[in-house]
Amino acid sequence: MRHLLARRMKFHLLGAFLVSLGSAALYKFGVAEPRKQAYATFYRNYDPVKDFEAMKAAGVLESAPAK
Amino acid sequence: MLASRVFSLVGRRSISTSLCLRAHGHAGVVKAEDYTLPAYVDRRDVPLPEVAFVRELSAQQKALKEKEKASWSALSVDEKVELYRMKFNETYAEMNKGTNEWKTVLGGVFFFLGFTGLILIWQKHFMYGPIPHTFSDEWLAAQTKRMLDMRVNPVEGISAQWDFDNNEWKK
Numbered sequence: 001m002r003h004l005l006a007r008r009m010k011f012h013l014l015g016a017f018l019v020s021l022g023s024a025a026l027y028k029f030g031v032a033e034p035r036k037q038a039y040a041t042f043y044r045n046y047d048p049v050k051d052f053e054a055m056k057a058a059g060v061l062e063s064a065p066a067k
Numbered sequence: 068m069l070a071s072r073v074f075s076l077v078g079r080r081s082i083s084t085s086l087c088l089r090a091h092g093h094a095g096v097v098k099a100e101d102y103t104l105p106a107y108v109d110r111r112d113v114p115l116p117e118v119a120f121v122r123e124l125s126a127q128q129k130a131l132k133e134k135e136k137a138s139w140s141a142l143s144v145d146e147k148v149e150l151y152r153m154k155f156n157e158t159y160a161e162m163n164k165g166t167n168e169w170k171t172v173l174g175g176v177f178f179f180l181g182f183t184g185l186i187l188i189w190q191k192h193f194m195y196g197p198i199p200h201t202f203s204d205e206w207l208a209a210q211t212k213r214m215l216d217m218r219v220n221p222v223e224g225i226s227a228q229w230d231f232d233n234n235e236w237k238k
Contacts, residue, residue: 035223042222051218054231058216 109155109162121153128153 052064059066105117124132128149134142135150142150151158200206211225218226230237 038223038227042227055216055218060213060216 107156109157111159111163116155119154120156124153 055061056064057066107116107118107120109116121128131146131149131153134146139147201210215226215229215231220226228237229235
């Protein structure tokens with residue numbers, strides 16, 4: 001019957017701390033880091049001219065027809 | 068003159084409540100309603116309610132209350148339990164015990180979700196017209212090819228899943 005609020009508050013304070021830190025860590029290593037890696041690998045050997053020629057050949061650029 | 072007419076209106080009180088009716092028969096003293104008296108309540112945050120649980124004690128219980136005034140070590144375990152039950156309705160354990168209500172709630176929720184699903188099936192079959200032609204397989208294939216040609220979302224999206232050298236989806 002004693003320290004009802006103190007016990008509950010301690011439990012929930014610790015829990016809130018862990019949950020917020022955990023979700024932040026989860027997001028960083030689940031979403032943010034993979035995204036950064038994806039962009040790094042994409043642009044490492046990216047040739048924009050080659051990309052442009054491919055799009056032009058496919059005929060999707062109105063101002064740069066395939067001919 | 069107007070003020071005195073207002074005063075006569077205020078002075079005349081109509082007997083509308085039953086309390087007032089009873090008061091007129093009992094020399095002006097109103098019997099206290101149950102809800103106005105201190106009440107017993109089983110609550111976690113009220114360890115000692117305002118009144119004991121059992122109000123009218125039987126002769127046996129009255130005798131036990133007399134015995135309680137003497138030394139408590141003279142009381143047997145059963146008598147102590149009886150005294151407890153006279154004072155309190157439920158123990159803390161009984162009070163805090165959970166119910167099975169959540170099963171009913173969950174069951175009801177699923178039932179009505181299922182019923183809604185039936186309604187949606189009926190609607191799709193009997194009510195809605197055909198979906199647009201832009202959802203046909205040929206259109207979707209041409210649409211996807213155009214998206215890949217344009218290199219839509221090449222880093223993490225659809226063009227990242229396509230192998231442009233071998234003209235197939237990446238494994």
